[in-house]
Amino acid sequence: MKKTLGIIAGAVLSLGLVNANAATLKLALDADPVSLDPHEQLSGGTLQLSHWLFDPLIRWTKDLTFEPRLAEKWERVDDLTMRFHLRKDVKFHSGNTFTAKDVKWTFDRLKQSPDFKGIFEPFADVKIVDDYTIDLVTKEPFPLVLNNATYLFPMDSAFYSGTDDNGQPKDLLVKHGNSFASRKASGTGPFTVSYREQGVKVEFARYPGYWDTKSPGNVDKMILTPIKEDPTRVAALLSGDVDYIAPVPPTDLKRIESDKNSKLVTMSGTRIITFQMNQNRRAEFKDPRVRLAINYAINQEAISDKIMKGFSTPAAQLSPKGYLGYNADLKPRFDLKKAKELMKEAGYEKGFSITMMAPNNRYVNDEKIAQAAAAMLAKINIKVDLKTLPKAQYWPEFDARSADIMMIGWHSDTEDSNNFYEFLVMCPNTETGAGQYNSGNYCNPKVDEMVKEANKVTDTKKRAEIMQNIEKTLYDEGAFIPLHWQDLAWASKKNVGAEEVLNVMDFPYFGDLVIK
Amino acid sequence: MLAFLIRRIAQAAVVMFVISLISFSIQDNLGDPLRELVGQAVSEQERNALREEMGLNDPFLTQYWRFAKKAVQGDLGDSYFFKEPALQVILKKLPATLELVFGATLIIVLLSVPLGVFSAIRPRHWLSKLVMGVSIIGISIPVFLTAILLMYVFAIELGLMPSFGRGELVHVFGYWDSGFFTWDGIKHLILPSIALSSIMLPLFIRLIRSEMMEVLESEYVRYAWAKGLNPKRIYFLHALKNTMLPVITVGGVQIGTMVAYTILTETVFQWPGMGFLFLEAVNRVDTPLIVAYLIVVGAIFVITNTIVDLIYGLVNPTVKLAGKQ
Numbered sequence: 072m073k074k075t076l077g078i079i080a081g082a083v084l085s086l087g088l089v090n091a092n093a094a095t096l097k098l099a100l101d102a103d104p105v106s107l108d109p110h111e112q113l114s115g116g117t118l119q120l121s122h123w124l125f126d127p128l129i130r131w132t133k134d135l136t137f138e139p140r141l142a143e144k145w146e147r148v149d150d151l152t153m154r155f156h157l158r159k160d161v162k163f164h165s166g167n168t169f170t171a172k173d174v175k176w177t178f179d180r181l182k183q184s185p186d187f188k189g190i191f192e193p194f195a196d197v198k199i200v201d202d203y204t205i206d207l208v209t210k211e212p213f214p215l216v217l218n219n220a221t222y223l224f225p226m227d228s229a230f231y232s233g234t235d236d237n238g239q240p241k242d243l244l245v246k247h248g249n250s251f252a253s254r255k256a257s258g259t260g261p262f263t264v265s266y267r268e269q270g271v272k273v274e275f276a277r278y279p280g281y282w283d284t285k286s287p288g289n290v291d292k293m294i295l296t297p298i299k300e301d302p303t304r305v306a307a308l309l310s311g312d313v314d315y316i317a318p319v320p321p322t323d324l325k326r327i328e329s330d331k332n333s334k335l336v337t338m339s340g341t342r343i344i345t346f347q348m349n350q351n352r353r354a355e356f357k358d359p360r361v362r363l364a365i366n367y368a369i370n371q372e373a374i375s376d377k378i379m380k381g382f383s384t385p386a387a388q389l390s391p392k393g394y395l396g397y398n399a400d401l402k403p404r405f406d407l408k409k410a411k412e413l414m415k416e417a418g419y420e421k422g423f424s425i426t427m428m429a430p431n432n433r434y435v436n437d438e439k440i441a442q443a444a445a446a447m448l449a450k451i452n453i454k455v456d457l458k459t460l461p462k463a464q465y466w467p468e469f470d471a472r473s474a475d476i477m478m479i480g481w482h483s484d485t486e487d488s489n490n491f492y493e494f495l496v497m498c499p500n501t502e503t504g505a506g507q508y509n510s511g512n513y514c515n516p517k518v519d520e521m522v523k524e525a526n527k528v529t530d531t532k533k534r535a536e537i538m539q540n541i542e543k544t545l546y547d548e549g550a551f552i553p554l555h556w557q558d559l560a561w562a563s564k565k566n567v568g569a570e571e572v573l574n575v576m577d578f579p580y581f582g583d584l585v586i587k
Numbered sequence: 588m589l590a591f592l593i594r595r596i597a598q599a600a601v602v603m604f605v606i607s608l609i610s611f612s613i614q615d616n617l618g619d620p621l622r623e624l625v626g627q628a629v630s631e632q633e634r635n636a637l638r639e640e641m642g643l644n645d646p647f648l649t650q651y652w653r654f655a656k657k658a659v660q661g662d663l664g665d666s667y668f669f670k671e672p673a674l675q676v677i678l679k680k681l682p683a684t685l686e687l688v689f690g691a692t693l694i695i696v697l698l699s700v701p702l703g704v705f706s707a708i709r710p711r712h713w714l715s716k717l718v719m720g721v722s723i724i725g726i727s728i729p730v731f732l733t734a735i736l737l738m739y740v741f742a743i744e745l746g747l748m749p750s751f752g753r754g755e756l757v758h759v760f761g762y763w764d765s766g767f768f769t770w771d772g773i774k775h776l777i778l779p780s781i782a783l784s785s786i787m788l789p790l791f792i793r794l795i796r797s798e799m800m801e802v803l804e805s806e807y808v809r810y811a812w813a814k815g816l817n818p819k820r821i822y823f824l825h826a827l828k829n830t831m832l833p834v835i836t837v838g839g840v841q842i843g844t845m846v847a848y849t850i851l852t853e854t855v856f857q858w859p860g861m862g863f864l865f866l867e868a869v870n871r872v873d874t875p876l877i878v879a880y881l882i883v884v885g886a887i888f889v890i891t892n893t894i895v896d897l898i899y900g901l902v903n904p905t906v907k908l909a910g911k912q
Contacts, residue, residue: 113626185633186626246624249670269669271859298751298857302735306750310742463618463872504630
């Protein structure tokens, strides 16, 4: 008996030693995940959660390269095939062993998801070579195999097979139903969900059998509280009630920087904010001179300085720095005199009246930006009738193309320039889905050709050339009005090593987070 | 009494019906729920297919009929976001809101009666003047501003109070987790309760004061003075009782209004109650939840008004309830 007690005591003690530096992370975000099902909604929130509960085959690093996760290494077999060698001895939270069939199963499920199937559209199949080797096969030569492989978070196929208490299949993928996968999860990730009350809080516990034993992360418990209101979220950090908040409203950046217990992490972001000029609604916008005049009239730097308080990077193109399509020659070109000349040349010296719409709770300072742009256009005699709406009402208006100029922000799901072009500048085509968010109806067949070419070329240098050429063409034709890339900001207590696990995708890898 | 209740229930049913019809007819103007359910890159066709599947493309009357059929059986539809019956979602949040309203009511009752009575009895006293002055400010500052100011001073600057949420809770029964049984829970309740009471408290102090002053001028109080009764007895027994009648009427209506004010208070303090839920539902275009919330709040209004009428009868037996012959 004494012996047993001794063993127990020893075990407890050693556990205590192991967990000596274990820490709890209390974080407040603006929303909590909509579902535990990683395939239900393609959104930042879902992907963040996926990195906590699951692991992708490979993931983005801070400097936009790839690092191995469940795939240890990979190599190109031929033009269509990329081979991934999977990590061995990885256990799912359920205790099942991770093998190639889980990857295949997950891939097939992704193909069914309305949200994710677009990303996996270029892929034909996953071929299982052996238990720990798979081939990802594309329909045509495709340059973004690795980019898209970051979206493949293998799910526990055995765990999600069969039927649940309601008689529904466990892998059922629905948007608005109480499905098994939306309530329960089994991945290979660093955390499991220990408690969840939607809209109130989610608690995570570190998975003791996590494969990545080399990870420096010491967070063994994580409590996520959604705090919608900006001032409240900031107050929660400043008063010490939480350790980490995101996003940080631009108005409070200085407040947090000057606080002795908190620190701020910022990065220039990759979400572009633009205005589109609808050529189908306004004949004036068909004239490139008018579009250029508007481009010359908008002062991106002033918007960035005065409205964004320096919390954005003024843009003259879609691709942010670091993307292949980024063309260093393109600079913001505010020049009121030039703008007036162009208007005169086009025969619109006296100007005209237009309508403009923008959301008022979707992008940072969206309403103020629209007001500033309207004032800037007034200087070249374009009278703007501006209407701003909450995003819930804005999107139906955007789909209906209800105004002459509309605001749209975009973040590339693939971290590649081509995604911008496909959605924002290609000729709108309801059949192929191209130009789905091109409310300006800008249409240049040459640009379309280049976009399609860039989708096939696997040579990085050549791709970069094509895409930079696209940016130049768009710039010269004044296809749309680029404004800026929104900066990203996070804040945490001083002892939280947040900067180590944050990246421009806004996927905090909390599994590796160190709290001192 | 029974006839009165039956009539009230019938009235309530009509009110619910009208509310459901109105909330149902505005839902098209709230936005597209599909936008909140899918990612930005999902195509219009895909969204349309989902809309069709959810029955959102059906004509208004078809949709309403489908809703009404289920609603009479107590099923108000499933929330898009919570993926649970909307009524259940709301009932889960109800205790949090009621505790907040109770906390605010407690502050109002404990402060407004003594302060109102005092400033009626001693209108020229400096304290009365101060109370009146402060109450003007209280009425004029919007609730959310009061809430943010309180949070700034007590949570950030002084660090005395927590800034958000409900803190440690004790499970009572059913959906009811209470914050009244732990010190942490009570601490979390203090700032939101003060913020919520900030509009109503001045209103009640002023109401009690003016009613009391009026009653003190009346014949029977003068008679009581002439009779040489103890001042305490005159103020607190004879005068106060009559003062309270209109106060109770207004109070009942205001408790209903307070449920509406919880939307602001709860949003600022991230209080997981019904009001906060409602604002979120509007943001997410969670139409079943919005409709259900409006119906539940309608029910709360009807119930509080009924209770107030009953209490009124108890305090003043001369009042006849409608329907009570």
